[in-house]
Amino acid sequence: MKREIIKTADGSSTIFIPEWNEHYHSKHGALQEALHVFIDTGLQHYLRIHNPEKMNIFEIGFGTGLNALISYYAAERAGIEINYTGVEAYPVSNEELAALEYAQSLSEDNASEVFLKLHEGSWGQRQEISPFFTLQKEQMFFSDIQAENACDLIFFDAFGPRVQPDLWTEEIFTRMYRALRHRGVLVTYSAKGSVRRAMQAVGFLVERLPGPPGKREMLRATKPND
Secondary structure, eight states: OOOEEEEOTTSOEEEEETTTTEESSOTTOHHHHHIIIIIIIIIHHHHHHHOOSEEEEEEEOOTTSHHHHHHHHHHHHHTOEEEEEEEESSOOOHHHHHHHOHHHHOOOTTHHHHHHHHHHSOTTSOEEEETTEEEEEEEOOGGGOOOOSOEEEEEEOOSOTTTOGGGSSHHHHHHHHHHEEEEEEEEESOOOHHHHHHHHHTTOEEEEEEOSTTOSEEEEEEOOOO
């Protein structure tokens, strides 16, 4: 399947799949979307509520590694230990990763070196990126996830329900619900009604929140205590 590197509205890059008319990240701003959905509305929200010293994050759709990269810097700034697991069925090629140039989009020290570390490690093995951040990449289909009570926060960054509706079903969200600990949180860029109803059907408490540039709303789901 053909994939192209394109610039988004905020100057950062993403991958575009012409056959699906689908982008890995928002064409209105890949970096802005990632920061808004996954860091501001996801990670920072969780930190405010729980004030943890360490936490486990699952990313469903590791893709380009952008969300892992910005989570690394969030962990460094907050002084917390993040154990990050990225799940991806079809890893991005090294040539595509080099062309994305995410390090140039971030005003962070050593971003090129950190981004390289995130991608050079072997799949299926946990690696320490820094004392505050470890990463394990797992190549698998979302429907094969068997984790239970294993994570505090899920970044649900699958391809959209328009092109891959099978990734946004009650079956998948049941797996997400089981993977989360009590009071754990899942965030996603999607605000589609069918997605919200699937989340609610498996037990999540779901909020519709302001979305990133180009999207009116997004969803945040919380696993209740009971």
